[in-house]
Amino acid sequence: MIGAHAETALALVGTYGAAAIFVVFALEGALVGKVLPARTLFVATVVAAGVEAVAVLPVFAAAVAGATVGQSAVFVAVRRFDVDPTEFRAVPVGAGRLDGAARWLDRWGLPAVAVSNAVPGTRGWLAVPTANASTVSGPRFAAASLVGSAAYVGALLAVGVAVALGFGGVLGLVGGELVASL
Known part of the structure; x- marks a missing residue:
């Protein structure tokens, strides 16, 4: 059974399509949406859309753009308005984790932003120290964020396509009656 948040997110994607993916990934990029099932929602959307490029490219673009907009919003909020995201309960990132991210940024520079965005669990954290x-x-x-987010979402797309092809193969073996009932 999926949770209430996941169920709501899937319903929103069913109704609003790629726009809902954009919002979920923007919230994740802004460090607020870490509680939303962005990865699961993306893979489920790709599986539902199928493996045709015309169907999945808008979903891919919405996820990358949403993550980049969310991270850029955090960057601007910190840089221009001196906001400390760790003060908000909705942001599940502590000051200790941000210190580690700052050390990573000091060592590797701007490419660390792209690399961190390609790694689950560290996505978006370098916006604050940067x-x-x-x-x-x-x-x-924003360009470094975009590159890393594209790599991350590309990997999720590959997972979604593999799952979609796997389900198609399994369903084809089971028979048409089961497929029709789904």
Whole structure:
């Protein structure tokens, strides 16, 4: 059984399509939506859409754009308005984790933003130290965020396509009656 949040998110995707994926990934990028099942929702959407490029490319683009917009919003909020995201209960990232992210940024520079966005669990965390402790411009941060998010969502797309093809193969073996009942 899926949770209430996941069920609601799937219903929103069913109604609003890629726009719902954009919102979920924007919230995840803004560090607020870490409680939303963005990965699961994306894979489920790809499975539901099928493996045709015309069906999955808008979902891919919405996820990458949403994550980039969300992370850029955190970057701007920290840089221009001196917001500390760790003060908000909705942001499940502690100051200790941000210190680790800052050390990573100090060691590797702007490419660390792209790499961290490609790794589940660290996505978006470098927005705060990059805004606080570097001279990186907003557009350069957004470009690095976009590259990492595209790699991350591309990997999720590959998982979704593999699952979709796997389900199709299994359902084909079971028979048409079961497929018709789904």
